[in-house]
Amino acid sequence: MRIPGTGNFITLDNEKCTLCGRCLIICVMNLWKKSDDRVHLVDDYASHCLECGACYQVCESGAIDFRYPAGGTGIVYAKG
């Protein structure tokens, strides 16, 4: 289940991105894409993201920032 209203909670700074591709491998929802030597996050990531923070964790260049979405919004695990 998913509660709307998360706002934007993941950002990418392409200036810092080294195109290492680790975010593409690690995201279990495949929300990171690479095209024309540029990494980007899919437009509707907020309606698919499971909020694990793995993209932030593997991004050692600090290009990806991740903050949890607004309180009471986002993914809900009924059987977590």
Next chain:
Amino acid sequence: MENYDVIVVGAGPGGSIAARESAKKGLKTIFFERGRKPGEKNSSGCGLGPRMWRDFDFMTELTPEDCPSLRPGAAARNYLVNNDGEVSGYLMTKPTDSVTYEPARSWITMNCYRSEFDPWLAKYATDAGAVLKTSTLVTGLLKENGKVSGVIDEKGNKYSGLVIGADGAISMVARESGLRQRWEQEQVTIVPQYDFECPPSKIDDVMGDEALAVWWSATFPAAYQVFFNDGFHIGLGNWMTWWEKNPMHYLNQVVALKYFQRQIRILEAKPREFQVHLLPWQGQPHDTHADNVILIGDAGGFPCPLEAEGIYPAMVTARAAIETAVEAISAADVSKEFLNLYDAKWRATSVGEEFKTGPELASIWKALPFSPLKTMSWFVPMLMEIIGGIFDWSEPHAVRVRQIARRVKQYLPNAIPFIMREVIPLLTAILGEENMNLLTDPEKLIAAMPELEEAIARSFVENDMEEK
């Protein structure tokens, strides 16, 4: 500004115990949950360990009325998956005769969903007088003269007090207090898992009390399976440095096993939910506190270094953190130096005892179940040769023993360095060097090894024909 003695960021098991212990000590306490209620934002294995019942009195009050998903993991299956991706055997284990107390003699874990357990636990904190604020994200730390004085929430509300970071693997409190921007890649794992639903009576009939399983494998990192009243989790993980392919590639390999598919059919299981979380998994916690800040549970990197049990360490470190906070507040000194007391306190607990051999335990886990291709690829066939080879009618049993011994010998060039690098250091850490020398001196062992290999080779050479 609202003033508190203690502010707990997070209302998981660590956060709720911190809030409860704090309120019980008479400290003015608030704890925050970003979900609408505790337990709805986190995913987890989830088996509760018996030490929780030993060390926290109220655990005996946990009933199926509170937690309908409860199912004791009284026995565990250990499946061994070979290089061809087939289950080549399994072992069932139960708590053994050397286990000393109840309920640990009755079950290995008590399984339940966190969505039921966490709210139950949080109530003990609110009953003790702690204020719980749900649907509230704590977004930053308040600072005075560069030192943390409290927290600020997403609506801009400010709260002053000693800050307990119970906010999980991606901890805002750790980041904003300067303790850690992110983990080293070999200190944290990613763990995707599926939740399947199935009729409770099917689990009773098919699995009996075998409500736990580990799928040890030569093709994917060890996967765990935890049965609840009406369903189960199947998940796996590994350190961030390990993944050559997406984690789902490996988890889907487990689900695609013929053996697993047969289990799904007979259990009438249906996929219900897909979850993923980061799980700190390291040999030694470090940077656990700063001025006016203490990290507990996953935020502090406290899951067990061998099996990554997380809830009990979160609860124990919560208690140690509050004992520290009480002394710091009464001494009016919340400096990092004073809070060094926290490290002394958690090291004196059962969790601290675990971390005395933490680096060795984490290392052997990394080298064995989390190295499927490198290690499990010879370990699984070797183990199955030993435990499965004798009861076989293909040849006279004496011939079989020789065939097995010759086959095992082929694995020795892999097994001996593994024993030297992983098993001996672990045994040395457990027994101490002096006792270890009584048992066996690694140097002597290494010196004797070529002779031993030669002896094994010669003793079987005359029967080499049998292999063909």
